[in-house]
Amino acid sequence: MASRVQLEASWLRHLAPEFEKPYMRGLRAFLQAEKAAGVQVFPPGAEIFNAFAHTPLERTRVVILGQDPYHGPGQAHGLCFSVRPGVALPPSLQNIFKELERDLGIPRPQQGCLIPWADQGVLLLNSVLTVAAGRAASHQGKGWETFTDSVVDLVNRHCRGVVFMLWGSYAQRKGAAIDRDRHCVLTAPHPSPLSAHRGFIGCGHFSAANTWLARQGQPPIDWELPPQPKGTA
Helix, strand or coil: CHCCCCCCHHHHHHHHHHHHHHHHHHHHHHHHHHHHCCCCCEEEECCCCHHHCCCCCCCCCEEEECCCCCCCCCCCCCCCCCCCCCCCCCCHHHHHHHHHHHHHHHCCCCCCCCCCCCCCCEEEEEECCCCCCCCCCCCCCCCCCHHHHHHHHHHHHHHHCCCEEECCHHHHHCCCCCCCCCEEEECCCCHHHHHHHHHCCCHHHHHHHHHHHHHHCCCCCCCCCCCCCCCCC
């Protein structure tokens, strides 16, 4: 099965065994059943592993953990919190941009495609990589969490000096085993409107990440987004 997976080569080299495990076979069967039943699944199949395509393992410098893809039409494209250009900004992303402006003085972007971050080494990873249209969290507990646990564990073991941004209790539980001596782990409430003002606004994670990267001798992330990104794939 691994030979048919559209996963970027550096990730597939390490994660290929996951695709032969029973949980992944069960997940594949579940997704095939959804398709057979006429359920629309987001993101489209070719974009499920988009985060890995834009951020190879060896170039991963920052990890932002999300939960589920957006479940509205045209929103999800495989990068957590990101939407395609021209799509209205979801509330959590608006709060991310609000904190970006407060932290670094970067004017709030008018579009929400985060590909430029991913291309600089920011892995925008949802815990669950698919969702049924209009049904939030509908693909939780089907196997994706086990796969993305393996991704987090791989980054933890294979890389050094990565910044993990864990927003909300869900992400913090998923990142509980990250080696704090090896990596920088930043925690804050989730940017959702329900919790952003309990500490996400004011967390300073974007500047803190660049400060950490500078100490590792790495260039900073340019968090400023262009008005229109070059690619939307």
